[in-house]
Amino acid sequence: MSTQPVVAAVDGSQDSLRALEWALDAARRREALLRVVHVRQYPHWTKAEVLDAGSPDLGADPVIDQARGRLATETVLPAVEYLTLEGAPGALLPEVGETAGLLVLGSRGRGGFASLLLGSNSLAAARDAECPVVVVPRPAQDAEDERVAGAGRPVVVGVNADSPDDATLGFAFAEAALRGARLRIVAAYPWPLQTWMLPGEMPSPDIDQDAVEHETRILAEGFLAPHRGRHAEVVSELEVLPGDAAGHLVEASKNAELVVVGRHRRRLLAPARMMGSVTQAVLLHAVSPVAVIPPSPAEA
Numbered sequence: 001m002s003t004q005p006v007v008a009a010v011d012g013s014q015d016s017l018r019a020l021e022w023a024l025d026a027a028r029r030r031e032a033l034l035r036v037v038h039v040r041q042y043p044h045w046t047k048a049e050v051l052d053a054g055s056p057d058l059g060a061d062p063v064i065d066q067a068r069g070r071l072a073t074e075t076v077l078p079a080v081e082y083l084t085l086e087g088a089p090g091a092l093l094p095e096v097g098e099t100a101g102l103l104v105l106g107s108r109g110r111g112g113f114a115s116l117l118l119g120s121n122s123l124a125a126a127r128d129a130e131c132p133v134v135v136v137p138r139p140a141q142d143a144e145d146e147r148v149a150g151a152g153r154p155v156v157v158g159v160n161a162d163s164p165d166d167a168t169l170g171f172a173f174a175e176a177a178l179r180g181a182r183l184r185i186v187a188a189y190p191w192p193l194q195t196w197m198l199p200g201e202m203p204s205p206d207i208d209q210d211a212v213e214h215e216t217r218i219l220a221e222g223f224l225a226p227h228r229g230r231h232a233e234v235v236s237e238l239e240v241l242p243g244d245a246a247g248h249l250v251e252a253s254k255n256a257e258l259v260v261v262g263r264h265r266r267r268l269l270a271p272a273r274m275m276g277s278v279t280q281a282v283l284l285h286a287v288s289p290v291a292v293i294p295p296s297p298a299e300a
Contacts, residue, residue, distance in 0.1 A: 004101030005033040005081075009093055009125070012038075012063040015106025019136045020067055022289060023104035026134070027078045029178045030101065034080045036071075037096055038063040039089040090124035097129030104134045107283075126283060126292040127263065132171055134258070136289045154182040156252045156288075157260040158245055158278065161187050161219040165262035167296040169224065172260040173231040175291070181257055183236040186249060187220040189213065191242035209242065216240050246281035253286035260291045 008023035010016040020036065027034035038061060061084045071077060085092050097103040105122045126133045157172035159165075176183040189212055217240045228236060241248050253259045264276045283290050 003030065003032050004099065004131070005035040006030060006102045007035045007037055007096055007100040007104065008067075009089070009096075009103065009105045009121075010036055010038050010063055010067050011089075012066055013106060013108070015108050015136070015138055017066075017070060017106075018138075019104045019106040019134075020070060022134060022136045023102070024071070024074070024078075026102055026104065028076070032078065032101060034078050035083060035096075035100070036064065036067045036080065037083045037085060037093075038067075039085045039087060039092050041087070041089055089121040093121060093125045094128035094130070097125065097131040097133065100129075100131045102132050102134060103129050104136065107135050107137045123283070126279075130294060132291055132293045134289050134291045135283055137286060152182070153255055153257040153288075154184040155179065155258050155260065156184045156186060156249065156256040158249050158262075158282075159185055159187045159220055159223065160245075160262075161189070161216045161223070164220075164223040165293070165295060166223075166227075168260060168262035168293040169227050171291065171293045173227045173234055173236070175258060175260065176234045176236070177231050179257060183234050184252060184256070185220070185224065185236060185238045186245070186252060187216055187238060187240045188245035188248050189216045189240065189242060213240050213242070246278040246285075249278070249282050250285045250287075253282070253288040253290075256288040258289050258291055259286050260293060263292050263294050 006023050006027040008016075008020045010020055024034060026032075040061070064082045064084055068082065071080060085096075093103065093105070103125055105125055107122055122135050126135060155172055155176040157168060159169060172183060172185075175181075191209060191212065217238065220238055220240065224236070224238065228234075249259055249261065259282060261279045261282050262276075263279060279292060283292070
């Protein structure tokens with residue numbers, strides 16, 4: 001496991017304090033430095049500038065002071081450092097991730113519209129950061145009813161049998177090992193299948209759903225084998241389910257410690273960074289924290 005810093009992005013909101021709590025736990029588990037970062041938003045700045053919070057010319061940063069006060073109540077702390085940056089958070093937070101092992105944010109910060117389920121800064125970080133990004137959701141009023149009670153919640157990961165992502169699976173297995181948790185692996189296949197025919201074309205023979213499920217399971221088990229070999233201590237279970245992958249992962253989040261999804265691979269006709277529809281849907285609707293994993297350099 002990487003010993004690069006765990007970064008908690010804070011802005012004074014309750015969402016960011018929940019992210020700070022999550023990041024603190026992650027840093028402890030990894031025995032890593034916890035880096036607490038506040039980006040003071042001034043649109044005319046175009047690049048990051050690290051500010052010394054002790055400088056009298058810059059003045060105090062109440063957001064960093066709030067984070068210091070919160071962490072001061074902890075009896076056991078990893079090494080902690082505090083940084084204040086000036087600029088646009090959506091641009092600077094992904095840059096911070098270049099030297100981090102993990103970047104943790106709340107699903108929404110202080111800005112934006114109250115009706116938004118996911119803030120623009122969290123979306124930008126999940127889409128653009130070079131490191132894994134964990135988005136900690138805002139609990140709904142009925143969160144206690146929505147989340148299934150009980151200890152021993154698993155880590156959940158989605159696997160695409162047609163295009164598996166080793167970086168995503170590797171993170172999920174490693175995170176389950178760190179937490180001593182079960183790993184629930186969800187492989188969804190489209191059903192019912194939609195067949196498009198040209199005029200005059202003969203329909204294809206009926207496709208057996210059991211055969212599609214069996215083939216999906218065989219493919220997924222093959223992709224999982226090397227990860228299971230590297231993490232023999234992790235109890236993992238594969239579920240092969242028909243229908244919408246995003247829906248299955250959102251439902252699984254109600255009883256999960258963490259849901260892990262891959263971001264997206266770059267494609268020839270879409271070279272810019274992007275997120276797939278499944279990842280976006282899970283970020284918007286999951287009850288548990290969501291980890292978005294960038295593709296490994298060989299896959300990007």
